Amino acid sequence: MLNPPRSLPVRGRTVPAATGTLLVLEARLEGHDTFLSGTLDVDGHDIPVRITTLDDSTTLQPTQPLPDSFPEHWRATLHLRHGQRPRDIPDDLRAAARTAGRDLDALDDAELRYALTFLGEATTLDIRTDRLTAIVTGLPTLEGDPE
Structure with missing residues (x-):
């Protein structure tokens, strides 16, 4: 069973990619599902994102266009509907x-x-x-x- 939704302060940078602009977090998300979705709240803009966490990094892929004024380096709140993945050992x-x-x-x-x-x-x-x-x-x- 997953815990309640969470809101996390995050920082990152924008990185151009073939699939569109990616948002790379400065610190890897720990304790969360590897692939999930959420909403990034940046300067009053709520941006739906797909979240991919691999071994050493977390990348957010916006599912709608970013605002034109989106900064290269940013601070935001990441809202996760799914909460944390349980770490209970069976x-x-x-x-x-x-x-x-x-x-x-x-x-x-x-x-x-x-x-x-x-x-x-x-x-x-x-x-x-x-x-x-x-x-x-x-x-x-x-x-x-x-x-």
């Missing part, structure tokens, strides 16, 4: 790691995001089981646990 992953003596807390934010996405996209129980095994096997052992 019980089966937590249990598998505990049983194997592996440390889930060793994962950084990006690694946890990838692991949860990989696991969450399993389409059958067999695939989920195999993915659990793959994730847990890649984790470091818990401190003090002989392997």
Whole structure:
């Protein structure tokens, strides 16, 4: 379940692209779905955007033309209808790691995001089981646990 909508202060710059002007954020959005939509409020203009967050950057693609006076460097409020993506570790992953003596807390934010996405996209129980095994096997052992 997603959290309530959020409004985030953001800063960025405009970058020309073949698909139209892109708005690149100075800091990557953390804890949000990789692909979503929102509204950028810049100087009283509400601009609907598609948001793409990759490994190290977040890009906003306006879905309507930008105002003629849109600055190259800007500050705005990004309104996200979808809120934050949950970061809860599912019980089966937590249990598998505990049983194997592996440390889930060793994962950084990006690694946890990838692991949860990989696991969450399993389409059958067999695939989920195999993915659990793959994730847990890649984790470091818990401190003090002989392997």
